[in-house]
Amino acid sequence: MDYRHLKYFMEVAEQKSFSKAARNLHISQSAISRMIKSLEEELGVTLFIRNAKTVEITAPGTIFYNYAKRCLFVFEHLKSDFENEFNLKQDTIEIGLPPITDAHVFAKLLGEFKRTYPQIAIKLYEHGSKVIESSVQEGIIDVGIICTIPNKDFESFFLSEDEMCVVMPKGYPLEENREVPMKLLADYPLVLYRDDFNLHDDILTNCKKIGFTPKVVFETSQRELMLQTVASGLGVAILPSRLCPANSEDSRVVTRVMTEPRMTHHLYAIWKKGRFLSRAARLWIEFTKDHLTMLNDDKKLDDEMRK
Numbered sequence: 001m002d003y004r005h006l007k008y009f010m011e012v013a014e015q016k017s018f019s020k021a022a023r024n025l026h027i028s029q030s031a032i033s034r035m036i037k038s039l040e041e042e043l044g045v046t047l048f049i050r051n052a053k054t055v056e057i058t059a060p061g062t063i064f065y066n067y068a069k070r071c072l073f074v075f076e077h078l079k080s081d082f083e084n085e086f087n088l089k090q091d092t093i094e095i096g097l098p099p100i101t102d103a104h105v106f107a108k109l110l111g112e113f114k115r116t117y118p119q120i121a122i123k124l125y126e127h128g129s130k131v132i133e134s135s136v137q138e139g140i141i142d143v144g145i146i147c148t149i150p151n152k153d154f155e156s157f158f159l160s161e162d163e164m165c166v167v168m169p170k171g172y173p174l175e176e177n178r179e180v181p182m183k184l185l186a187d188y189p190l191v192l193y194r195d196d197f198n199l200h201d202d203i204l205t206n207c208k209k210i211g212f213t214p215k216v217v218f219e220t221s222q223r224e225l226m227l228q229t230v231a232s233g234l235g236v237a238i239l240p241s242r243l244c245p246a247n248s249e250d251s252r253v254v255t256r257v258m259t260e261p262r263m264t265h266h267l268y269a270i271w272k273k274g275r276f277l278s279r280a281a282r283l284w285i286e287f288t289k290d291h292l293t294m295l296n297d298d299k300k301l302d303d304e305m306r307k
Contacts, residue, residue: 006068091280092121096132096144120280128196142281143271148198154270162240164263169233181260186212189235240265
């Protein structure tokens with residue numbers, strides 16, 4: 001058994017056809033048939049059921065497929081893995097970060113990572129979660145921070161969660177409430193993040209569930225512009241508590257916890273499932289997992305200062 005056996009087997013399994021596999025591999029169908037037959041003889045099992053029009057993988061074939069896939073992945077990335085280990089000083093990690101993360105907390109995390117691995121360059125890309133997901137999927141960036149539960153296409157780990165609050169101009173009638181049910185926002189203009197942010201969709205979906213369509217007056221990707229718009233009296237905003245200004249006499253806005261429903265804003269780190277990761281990316285992932293306590297402690301401190 002060698003690399004070609006595995007490669008030919010995988011192609012037949014994925015194409016479910018000897019002829020299609022042969023065309024894709026630029027070899028004759030008889031050659032690929034002989035290779036599969038010799039593989040079956042060596043393993044002592046039947047890997048495929050050969051019908052007139054289709055080829056079906058057997059139960060032993062499915063087991064072998066899972067092992068073959070891992071072996072091919074390791075083999076095909078052998079050179080790049082070696083080069084990344086050997087040339088770590090030239091390595092770079094590209095990270096997607098949405099503007100609705102707690103900037104100074106992540107700056108501290110990245111600063112600690114840079115002090116630990118000064119030879120690794122860091123490139124940050126600031127986009128909404130939807131753009132970050134597609135950029136990770138397409139291999140444009142290595143890892144991303146997103147504000148929604150990741151789908152099955154990604155490997156991930158949980159970073160933090162935060163309750164959602166309503167930010168309103170000082171003097172609004174809603175200020176009298178210690179907590180603001182979402183249904184009360186039906187009568188007020190709403191300032192939102194743009195539709196490339198998952199938070200945009202989450203808010204509109206919850207409004208619809210309650211039974212109203214919000215009066216959206218402004219959409220932006222900039223937190224400060226959103227808060228200034230609210231302070232000017234143009235509407236209210238719904239934000240994670242860590243992004244809300246502290247309640248104070250000097251502030252032009254007031255923050256209240258939103259209820260009915262209580263929305264929770266999540267942060268996850270993601271990378272594409274099955275994609276090769278550079279050593280720098282793997283180091284950042286492990287470093288961040290090990291320093292989650294620092295992230296959450298800083299968030300708790302911010303929450304206390306905000307009250």
